[in-house]
Amino acid sequence: MAHRFPALTSEQKKELSDIAQRVVANGKGILAADESVGTMGNRLQRIKVENTEENRRQFREILFTVDSSINQSIGGVILFHETLYQKDSQGKLFRNILKEKGIVVGIKLDQGGAPLAGTNKETTIQGLDGLSERCAQYKKDGVDFGKWRAVLRIDNQCPSHLAIQENANALARYASICQQNGLVPIVEPEVIPDGDHDLEHCQYVTEKVLAAVYKALNDHHVYLEGTLLKPNMVTAGHACTKKYTPEQVAMATVTALHRTVPAAVPGICFLSGGMSEEDATLNLNAINLCPLPKPWKLSFSYGRALQASALAAWGGKAANKKATQEAFMKRALANCQAAKGQYVHTGSSGSASTQSLFTACYTY
Numbered sequence: 001m002a003h004r005f006p007a008l009t010s011e012q013k014k015e016l017s018d019i020a021q022r023v024v025a026n027g028k029g030i031l032a033a034d035e036s037v038g039t040m041g042n043r044l045q046r047i048k049v050e051n052t053e054e055n056r057r058q059f060r061e062i063l064f065t066v067d068s069s070i071n072q073s074i075g076g077v078i079l080f081h082e083t084l085y086q087k088d089s090q091g092k093l094f095r096n097i098l099k100e101k102g103i104v105v106g107i108k109l110d111q112g113g114a115p116l117a118g119t120n121k122e123t124t125i126q127g128l129d130g131l132s133e134r135c136a137q138y139k140k141d142g143v144d145f146g147k148w149r150a151v152l153r154i155d156n157q158c159p160s161h162l163a164i165q166e167n168a169n170a171l172a173r174y175a176s177i178c179q180q181n182g183l184v185p186i187v188e189p190e191v192i193p194d195g196d197h198d199l200e201h202c203q204y205v206t207e208k209v210l211a212a213v214y215k216a217l218n219d220h221h222v223y224l225e226g227t228l229l230k231p232n233m234v235t236a237g238h239a240c241t242k243k244y245t246p247e248q249v250a251m252a253t254v255t256a257l258h259r260t261v262p263a264a265v266p267g268i269c270f271l272s273g274g275m276s277e278e279d280a281t282l283n284l285n286a287i288n289l290c291p292l293p294k295p296w297k298l299s300f301s302y303g304r305a306l307q308a309s310a311l312a313a314w315g316g317k318a319a320n321k322k323a324t325q326e327a328f329m330k331r332a333l334a335n336c337q338a339a340k341g342q343y344v345h346t347g348s349s350g351s352a353s354t355q356s357l358f359t360a361c362y363t364y
């Protein structure tokens with residue numbers, strides 16, 4: 001079929017591919033600081049801090065005002081709408097603080113799950129209505145990439161064909177709209193770790209989901225060089241009694257990606273999905289050492305696994321700023337090393353870094 005109606009000009013393609021490559025250059029990854037108000041409430045509750053706009057702002061100010069050398073490990077930060085328009089205590093917009101550090105600013109664009117009737121409690125994600133207008137405004141406000149998280153669950157009859165197809169199509173439609181507005185879409189089909197399934201079953205499901213996502217992206221004429229993928233690592237279910245090594249997780253993960261993700265995709269930035277900070281780093285390191293062909297950058301887009309120690313160190317007290325920034329910097333550096341397969345576990349990680357960060361049916 002002739003290519004008669006090009007979706008993007010060559011200038012648009014160049015801009016998108018440049019943005020995507022900047023985010024994952026030289027072992028850099030993404031800080032996912034895009035927790036919605038509700039999710040942030042759960043995080044703050046754990047450290048007994050009230051979920052007010054001011055407390056959310058204060059924690060994020062501490063993260064974003066960390067030393068500029070953070071830009072060696074963090075190439076992009078995903079923000080929630082509220083945070084994009086917040087300022088530090090000197091009145092400077094967070095997004096400008098990040099940009100001055102050379103960090104690319106992203107935004108969460110999905111707007112929560114809606115039930116798929118006739119399935120075993122499966123969902124699709126909302127947010128397509130008005131998305132083009134929202135993207136255009138965000139682009140004007142300095143945003144260069146978006147994120148959309150679709151949630152798939154392994155269970156009896158799950159994920160169903162309908163859930164896989166519907167979420168793949170929504171991700172592709174979102175990706176197309178982002179690109180039309182100059183935003184690199186981060187495509188996040190998360191197979192959540194709830195369940196007692198083994199590693200092999202997670203690999204099987206992850207392959208089915210990713211294959212459907214790349215078919216849909218192709219159907220929607222999405223320019224793959226101007227996208228990033230944010231998948232789950234292939235792991236056994238949280239309640240599986242059999243334990244697997246980072247090397248086994250890495251082999252299953254890279255095998256699934258190798259079978260389904262085109263080499264044109266510049267970077268794959270894993271979510272941490274409730275793994276402890278240390279496990280997320282060790283698994284990423286093993287993935288980068290896995291002896292299979294890896295045509296993409298294999299990096300991180302962690303929420304919990306970059307912020308858990310920092311949150312614990314902060315405890316809601318301004319006096320703990322230095323310790324909070326040190327904890328954050330430590331995880332960012334460790335993950336940057338892991339993204340190059342150079343992380344050496346010294347055994348000196350604090351207790352917060354080895355704690356599981358799993359939450360059942362993690363949604364928002």
Ligand SMILES: O=P(O)(O)OC[C@@]1(O)O[C@H](CO)[C@@H](O)[C@@H]1O
Pocket residue numbers: 032033034035036039078149188271272273274301302303304305363364
């Ligand atoms: O799994 P993690 O690494 O903690 O978070 C991954 C993530 O996609 O899920 C969260 C919920 O949408 C987001 O805040 C974040 O970007």
